[in-house]
Amino acid sequence: xxxxxxxxxxxxxxxxxxxxxxxxxxxxxxxxxxxxxxxxxxxxxxxxxxxxxxxxxxxxxxxxxxxxxxxxxxxxxxxxxxxxxxxxxxxxxxxxxxxxxxxxxxxxxxxxxxxxxxxxxxxxxxxxxxxxxxxxxxxxxxxxx
Numbered sequence: 001x002x003x004x005x006x007x008x009x010x011x012x013x014x015x016x017x018x019x020x021x022x023x024x025x026x027x028x029x030x031x032x033x034x035x036x037x038x039x040x041x042x043x044x045x046x047x048x049x050x051x052x053x054x055x056x057x058x059x060x061x062x063x064x065x066x067x068x069x070x071x072x073x074x075x076x077x078x079x080x081x082x083x084x085x086x087x088x089x090x091x092x093x094x095x096x097x098x099x100x101x102x103x104x105x106x107x108x109x110x111x112x113x114x115x116x117x118x119x120x121x122x123x124x125x126x127x128x129x130x131x132x133x134x135x136x137x138x139x140x141x142x143x144x145x
Contacts, residue, residue, distance in 0.1 A: 026133065
């Protein structure tokens with residue numbers, strides 16, 4: 001159980017300008033992830049309406065990744081307000097998601113190359129989140145329990 005001085009130190013760290021700048025950058029990266037996901041889904045829709053191939057995989061994955069972006073953003077907001085649980089979730093998701101996105105894109109024949117490239121760009125935004133959430137500013141604000 002944490003003592004009062006540990007909690008006061010953590011609260012002070014959350015108010016630090018470096019910590020808030022790090023959270024602002026994380027929010028921008030997540031917004032970029034959502035924007036790229038929206039572009040992917042929009043491109044799939046345009047291709048489907050113009051008679052090009054748009055597989056159910058492309059539709060479902062595009063929709064899921066777009067739907068996840070606001071959820072991760074909300075977790076980041078909660079983390080910036082001091083929620084360790086939300087911070088840990090954001091840190092975990094930002095590590096797992098790029099691996100999953102890129103790993104699935106590497107399966108031959110599952111999706112076209114253009115789709116894999118754009119999804120890879122969204123994964124880069126999440127890699128940025130993973131790096132920042134493991135950086136000094138946020139690690140100091142959320143010391144290991």
